[in-house]
Amino acid sequence: MNDxxxxxxxxxxxxxxHRTDRPSSSSLECDSxxxxxxxxxxxxxxxxxxxxxxxxNDINRIEKTSVDxxxxxxxxxxxxxNSKRNYHSINTNPTNEESSNTPEQLEAxxxxxxxxxxxxxxxxxxxxxxVRNQKQCIKSxxxxxxSSNRDLFDDGTERCQGCGQSGNEIEEALxxxxxxxxxxxxxxxxxxPDSDWIMCDCCKSWYHFGCSGLEQFEYYLFETFFCxxxxxTSGPSKMFETVAPHRLRWFDKxxxxxAMEVGSQSWIKQFxxxxxxxxxxxxxxxxxxxxxxxxxxxxxxNGGSHKWDKVFLIKNMDGLNMTMPSHGFDIEKVVDxxxxxxxVDTIDVYNQCTYSMKLSTFLKKFRDPSPxxxxxxxxSLEFSESQEFRKLAKPPQFVQEISLVDKLWPDPLSExxxxxxxxxxxxxxxxxxxxxxxxxxxxxxxYTDFHIDFGGSxxxxxxxKGKKIFYIARPSxxxxxxxxxHEISRSNxxxxxxxxxxxxxxxxxxxxxxxxIPAGWVHAVYTPEDSLVFGGNFLHFGNVKMQMRIYRxxxxxxxxxxxxxxxxxPNFEYxxxxxxxxxxxxxxxxxxxxxxxxxTTNISEMTEEGTNIRKEDPDFWESAKFLYETLTEWLHRDxxxxxxxxxxxxxxAWDGRFDADISFDEKKRILKTxxxxxxxxxxxxxxxxxxxxxDDYTPAKTRKYTKQTxxxxxxxxxxxxxxxxxxxxxxxxxxxxxxxxxIPFFSAExxxxxxxxx
Numbered sequence: 001m002n003d004x005x006x007x008x009x010x011x012x013x014x015x016x017x018h019r020t021d022r023p024s025s026s027s028l029e030c031d032s033x034x035x036x037x038x039x040x041x042x043x044x045x046x047x048x049x050x051x052x053x054x055x056x057n058d059i060n061r062i063e064k065t066s067v068d069x070x071x072x073x074x075x076x077x078x079x080x081x082n083s084k085r086n087y088h089s090i091n092t093n094p095t096n097e098e099s100s101n102t103p104e105q106l107e108a109x110x111x112x113x114x115x116x117x118x119x120x121x122x123x124x125x126x127x128x129x130x131v132r133n134q135k136q137c138i139k140s141x142x143x144x145x146x147s148s149n150r151d152l153f154d155d156g157t158e159r160c161q162g163c164g165q166s167g168n169e170i171e172e173a174l175x176x177x178x179x180x181x182x183x184x185x186x187x188x189x190x191x192x193p194d195s196d197w198i199m200c201d202c203c204k205s206w207y208h209f210g211c212s213g214l215e216q217f218e219y220y221l222f223e224t225f226f227c228x229x230x231x232x233t234s235g236p237s238k239m240f241e242t243v244a245p246h247r248l249r250w251f252d253k254x255x256x257x258x259a260m261e262v263g264s265q266s267w268i269k270q271f272x273x274x275x276x277x278x279x280x281x282x283x284x285x286x287x288x289x290x291x292x293x294x295x296x297x298x299x300x301x302n303g304g305s306h307k308w309d310k311v312f313l314i315k316n317m318d319g320l321n322m323t324m325p326s327h328g329f330d331i332e333k334v335v336d337x338x339x340x341x342x343x344v345d346t347i348d349v350y351n352q353c354t355y356s357m358k359l360s361t362f363l364k365k366f367r368d369p370s371p372x373x374x375x376x377x378x379x380s381l382e383f384s385e386s387q388e389f390r391k392l393a394k395p396p397q398f399v400q401e402i403s404l405v406d407k408l409w410p411d412p413l414s415e416x417x418x419x420x421x422x423x424x425x426x427x428x429x430x431x432x433x434x435x436x437x438x439x440x441x442x443x444x445x446x447y448t449d450f451h452i453d454f455g456g457s458x459x460x461x462x463x464x465k466g467k468k469i470f471y472i473a474r475p476s477x478x479x480x481x482x483x484x485x486h487e488i489s490r491s492n493x494x495x496x497x498x499x500x501x502x503x504x505x506x507x508x509x510x511x512x513x514x515x516x517i518p519a520g521w522v523h524a525v526y527t528p529e530d531s532l533v534f535g536g537n538f539l540h541f542g543n544v545k546m547q548m549r550i551y552r553x554x555x556x557x558x559x560x561x562x563x564x565x566x567x568x569x570p571n572f573e574y575x576x577x578x579x580x581x582x583x584x585x586x587x588x589x590x591x592x593x594x595x596x597x598x599x600t601t602n603i604s605e606m607t608e609e610g611t612n613i614r615k616e617d618p619d620f621w622e623s624a625k626f627l628y629e630t631l632t633e634w635l636h637r638d639x640x641x642x643x644x645x646x647x648x649x650x651x652x653a654w655d656g657r658f659d660a661d662i663s664f665d666e667k668k669r670i671l672k673t674x675x676x677x678x679x680x681x682x683x684x685x686x687x688x689x690x691x692x693x694x695d696d697y698t699p700a701k702t703r704k705y706t707k708q709t710x711x712x713x714x715x716x717x718x719x720x721x722x723x724x725x726x727x728x729x730x731x732x733x734x735x736x737x738x739x740x741x742x743i744p745f746f747s748a749e750x751x752x753x754x755x756x757x758x
Contacts, residue, residue, distance in 0.1 A: 201225055263492065265350045281311065285474055291320075323392070338381070347379065381438060449524055463513055469528060518546075573661070
C-alpha cells in the first residue's frame, strides 16, 4: 500500500497487522494456493526484457493496482512456502510445473508481466473471476487504510451497495464538495473517511463507510461488521476487545507489550492518582476574584486588555453581564435545540482522536447507567446559528466589547452595524468566524491533552454543571519552544507537563465558576465528573503580538503534521486585514481630524501629526504598528507564493474549508492608507524642520494668528520671513521659530524657561 494509505490507517488507529486478523477476511496466506506458479519469478525477471517507451509510460501510470498487489502477494507466499500445487494463472492457463530459473521460464515470466501491464480494460474484465479472491484480500487490508475506489475496482463496474455509486462517480461528487467553502461549524462534514470502504462479513458486499449505517466514530470499532441487510439475521456487529488498555490502539494485539501512551485508559487511571500533587498558580499567573465586579476593577487596574497576561478565576458570574440558561437546562435540551441528528466533532478519549457523532448518540451514551468501556467528550458544538440557543448563552460583556470579530460583525440591531452600513464597511456573514459560542460536554474521567487555543485566541469558560481541572503553563518563549518540539515529535510516551516540570500549575473550576485564559497559555484539562460547559474563543487587539506568535507556531507545526484546517482559527488573516481597514484606519484618521480641528481654535494644541495618538494611547499605537508590519510581511509572502498559492488553497479545501481572502490590490491599498497615517508622519517630522520643506507638511492649511506685543514691550515682534529654498538648514532651526511664535503666551520669565527647555 502507498504511504498515503498508511497515514489514513494511522488516523483511525488500526495497524496493518491487526487488520489481517479480521475473521471475515481470508488472508493472503490462505489464498496463495489459488495463484499461478508460472508467475513466481515475474518481478525478478521483468527487467530482463527490453521494454518500449510506451510500456514504460504505462508502467509509470500504474501505481500498484489490485492486480499488481495480488501478484506480488502470491509471489511472496510462493517463495516462502516453496509449494508444489496446481495454480490457475491470470490468463486461466493451468500448469503443474514447478517454477525454475531456466531461460525459457525467465522469458515466459517476462511476457506474462508485460501482458498484465499493457492489457486493456476488457481483458481485465474477462480475468476478473480468477483474481476475485486476491482482490477481496486487498479490500480487507484496505478496511481502514483509506484505499480509494479506483484502487479496489479497476474496471469501474463495482458499486457501493448503499449509494450505488462507482469509483468515478463518488470521486466526482467529492470533488464538487471540495470546491464549496465550509464554515468551522460544518467542518466535520468535510470529505474524508466517509468515502473509504468496508466489507460486510456476511454477504461480502462492499459499502462506503458513509453508506454502511455506521457513524464516523464507529468506523474502527468493529472486528466483525454486518451491513444493514444482514443485521437482522446475523446479529449485531462485534466490537474489538480491549487487549492493550495502556495504548491508544487498545484493540491491537501487537501492542500488548509496548510502552504506555499518554491519554490511554491506563495512563489516565494512573494520572488521577498523582495530579493533585501539582502546585497551584502564583498571583502573577492567576488571580482569583469573587465576582464580575471585582474582576472588572482588577482587570483595569492591571492595564486592561493590552496588559492581560494572567488567568482569572471568577467564582460568581454576577457583574460579568454574561447570559446563561436557567438552572434546569441540561444536555437533553441541547439535543432538542440542535436536533437529535446534528453531528458534532467528538473526541474518543482513549483513542485521542476526533470523529463525528450525532448528538442523540452522545446523549444515549451519556445517560447509559452501565459501566462505560469508552469515554467521549465534545468541545466544539458552536450554536450561534440557532436563534433560540444563541439567546440562552452569551459571552461576558467585556468579551463582546474587545473581540475583533464583534467589532467587524456587530449585532445587526446595533448602532455600530448601522454605521458600518453607511460607510459600506459591512462584511459577508458567511466570512464571520463562528467561535464565540460553544457548548461543551464531557464524560467523567475524560482527559484532553496539552494544547493552545487556535490562533492564540483568548478563552472564557463557564462551568454550568460538573467540574473541571486545568493544568496551565504561561506562554514564555521557553515553554512555547518546548511545546512546539513536543507537538512535532509524534511521540505519545511522555507527558508534556513532565518536560517543563515546575511550569505547570493546577487550577480547579467548580460548578458556577468562570475561567478566563489570555492568549497563548498552554493547558490540558481533566474532567473528574460529567460536565456541561459554555465557553468561546475570541481574538482582541490587546494581545495581537502573542496571537501572531501562536499563529506562526501553528503554521510551523501544521507544515510538518499536515493538520486539517478545521482545527485552526477560521479566516484568521482575512480578519486582520479587514480589522486594519475597517477599524484601525478610521480610528487613526479620526484622531488626526480631531487634531486638525483643535489647531484651528487653539495654537497651544499644535502637535506633530501622529504624536498625540502615541502619547494618549501608546498601547494602541504599538499594536497598530505591529499589525502594519505583520500585514506587510503577509503581502510579501503572498506575492512570492503567488505561483503556488492556488494549489495550497485546493489542499485546504480538501480539509473542509476555504479561508476567505482579499485581492492583492486591496491589500496594497490598505497598507498604503495606514502608512500615510502611521509611518509617513514620523518622517515628515524631520522634513518640516527644514524651512524649504514646509510644503511637505500635512495638514498645510492652518489658521494664521496675528502676532501680539510682548508683555512689557512697546513694539510687536516682527514676523519672520520665509527664507528662500536654496540650502536646507540644519534640523532645529524651525523649532526655534515655533518657540518665538509661542512667546506671546508666556511671561518673560516663562519664555526664558521654555527656551532653555527646548
